[in-house]
Amino acid sequence: MSKLILLFTITVGFPVFSQSDEVSACSYCTSLEDALVEPKRVKHLDLSAKGLKEVPKELSQFPFLESLDLSENFIYEINFKSLRLPSLEQLNLSKNPGFNTFSIDGINRSLPELAHLDLSNTNCLTVSPELAKCVNLKSLNLQNNSIQYLPNQLESLDKLTHLYLGNNQLKQLAFLEGIWNLKVLDISGNKDLSLNQVGVFFLLKDPLENLIISCDDYLAKGVPNVFEALQMETLTIKNCAVEGLNNRLARNKALKSVVFDEVTVENSKRFVDWANRMRNMERIVFKNMETPTLLDEITSVKVMEFENCTVTKKSELKDVKPRIQIIAKGTDIVDGNYIGNAKIADVENSSVQAYSSEILMSDEMINNQLSPISKQREEVQFVSGDAKTMIRTENTIFDIPSEAFLTQSGQIYTGEVKVVVKEYMDPLENALTGMPMVFRTDERNEVFSSAGMLDFRAYDDKGNELAPNPENIIQVEMNDLQPSQNSNFYTFDETTNNWEEAQAPVSSGIAERKKRILDSLNRLSAGQVTGFQQVPIYLDLAHKRSRKDPYELSISVYKGRRTSVRKIKDFTPIIYTSNADQQWIARGKRWKIDTMITDETKNLLKSIKKDTKRSQKRWEAGRKMNYYGFPRVIKKLQLSPNIENDNYTMSFEYRDTVHRIPVVPSFQGSIRRIQAKERSNFKVFQKAQKEAQKERDLVEKYEKTVLEEYAKVYRERRAQELAEFPDQEAASREYLRFGLSSFGLVNCDYFSRNVPDKYLALDSVGVDRDGQTIRVPLDVRNVYLDDNVFLASTSNKVPVFEKKRTIIFFLIAPFEIAIVKGWEQLKSGLFRPKVERVPISSVDSPSDIKRKILAVGNE
């Protein structure tokens, strides 16, 4: 009985104790190190923009991983055979330039539950038919590639509902015939694709909800008849210029919503006429564009939505019919006042109303004079002033050129420099340290939503502060906490206690880097650019273990192309060549080693034999048909006559090492017979060489013509992308890159201009877990974790964002904090907050306190 009780105690107690470790482990991880703390707990792993060249081997340790983001890396291929992620549903491989989409063999076995696959922006030319084996695939994104055709095997993807094929070079969509559950289809930006030709496929797709197309003549002059009958709810027109659209669309009764994305309206009057004829259309959406004028004349729709648009005539919106609901996201629709992400519903009296954009906060917050609860830990390093060095902190890399520091008198300082860096990368830590977060202007007080903040100071050996040398500016690369937003740069003026807008110095290396990328791109051959591969037939080397003649070797050819390549059809990413110049070696000939067999040679041959057997066994167990892809244990097997030594030199690559063995053909008989045989053998060798040369010429010609065309397109695109890439690298998503033109506090932010949903007043007394009452002070700090922002406000008017994660905390004793987590607690407590006590000590750093705060409630 006692044993049973003990067992029960362990079973029940274990999860309770184990939860205490959950602080350090993460389920949504952005680094591999964090994820490996407790791999079984990890569900989402974001390894984007880490500069990866290959997939980390540790990935197989995450059995419950559901989503994996490998975007914006340099991954060329993934060996799915060695990867096993049984729960993975979402895989993002976008922006891996040159990713080999043919290297996905075994994806179905490796990722059996894969439902969402993103291969956009990889410059791929097609995808492997292997993809069709991913039977659970629901969403496939192949946008912004160079795809001309897709394999028909994809029609077996029965569960595919979302297919994005925008900005490719598709000519036909034959494989769509077999996909029946498609809900969203994007075929915009495919110039060679005629809507008239592909329209019939859509007709058959009953579940199609959203079709994304770009304009062509048919859409303007007369859409195909099938568009009248299509049962789709939304039609998205993307990336083109229109005057007005065809009236035939008005006959489509199912069409409820039309979205215009990056569209230029050339004739507003015709456009409005068309919109008013669309009687069934309930919603018109403008995205990423300049809106047409005469919007007030549109009467047919119920909802008018603007998303990241520039409204040409804002005054018109006042005259929009009152029953029309206007929704503006990221769009300034009001004259004079900025309203970001504002939802304006129930427009009254034909005018647009906006909430006040001011957020109430405490005076200390406004004056940037909040008292710190804890001090941020500083990192001290010593560098030489006259040498180029690099400093790496947790989130930032400082590339310090030589002679980067000036003394107070303006002279270059070359001695030892003490560098002190403080990083402010977390809203909770910012709130604890009382970081200045308000940017005061004459009209209003803006709160920063920090994308990253740092305090960089340098001192000479006597402790005097140093200034930056404008000629040799320190380049900074900092993790971007708000990558979806463009950041501005501000420096903190300690005399006025206010931030000053600073022009972020452009990183000096950008132009050079761009040039280097372009140069390297142009230097690559067409084959390298397009990922073209030549696979020769497989030659196998066997060592005959015989006591009589241990010198004997035999070489055999495996199944594969024996006849030389005579013609290459159109574009082919892989060519299986006949390997003509070497397969003569194996034509019924045995070879003898023409040197002493050392232990080394013996071991080498034994090891080759073992590896060959092993790999063949594995291969044959997996797939029995295709011998082209036979595993090659030895590579680059060459055999050429060595006249000087009167034998042949056999060289091959095995385990990345080139081995050379002198050999002779194992002919028997007199010298007359042997010499005659050698002559005829040599003729075969010469013939094979000629054949191989022909094959090489053919491939070379193919590379110069067909592949070069593909490569040209690729290079042009890449050059264009590079040219369009903003010079200010601060806009770069993964890192903020800037030059440090002044020392001290530097902030990389945009303004948090979200209007609070409402304000709450906290009771002056709260209740802790034990039911004891706690006095709530007037000053409280609210941390909004999603926006990386914090506000210090009075407790009787706390701004509330209902859909955002929040933590409110206040000091109840010199070494004790009380926290309120989430709005739910406030609601349930009827403004009398339920608080949790967090004891702190004077030596606690902000990150220590943060850990304690986050641990509360998880216990």
Place this chain on the structure above:
Amino acid sequence: MNRLIALFGLLMCCLYSVAQVRVFNGSVQELIEAKDSVQPIEVYPASDDPYPFLEEGMDELVHIFMSETKDIAGKHPDELEESKNLMLIAQLATTAWKGTQYANAKKWRALTKHFQRAFNRSTSKFNYTKEFSFRIKLVNNKGKRFYCDRKAGISSLDLYEGRKPKGLTKEEKEELPDPIPLAYFTETDLLKQFVRELKRNRVLIDLKRGRYACVGMSIELDERTVHKNRIPTARVVVILGARRLRDLRIKKQEVEPARIN
């Protein structure tokens, strides 16, 4: 009992043979050079004078044979040369293997693999070797009977024509004329024997057509045949080296290594 003796004898033969191989391999390992060197064969014309091998040894005979071999192959551009390593191997072979191996072709063939492996230890300009061995008679008995008489003291070879007189009295012995000693073979005669052996071993035609590039030779007097009732013989080991790729003419671009596998 007889069987046991036979078995024991066979075992001893085997052990002896293995020991010989070990001696040969051991010597080769120590003496052979990694890079073979060749030198032109000296011209050494054979005369009609008898070849007194007991006084002159076998070195001169080697030179004569080598010179003759060169003469046979000399018409061709691929001239025959003397290979140092081949000479060494031939020499080691004559010293290592004694007894019946030279007479038995089958046994000799079994030995060739040891030559080949010995030869693999060095690099040279040829890769095919033809080894053969034979015995040559050094004394001419003209096909007649002869006998050995160590007491006569007329001939240094102690070999004389005819039958050995037996059962004679002292007087009769004194009356007897001096026995006629057997004469040495002349150099030309020895050469004829050598050429006949070349022909017999089927190398003469190939040699004439210049198919062989190098030669090594060793001659050793069989001490067991001297001063006995036997014709003195010498064991000869000849090793010829040929270039397998003699007829290959490679242009530069054809030698380029082939591409990927």
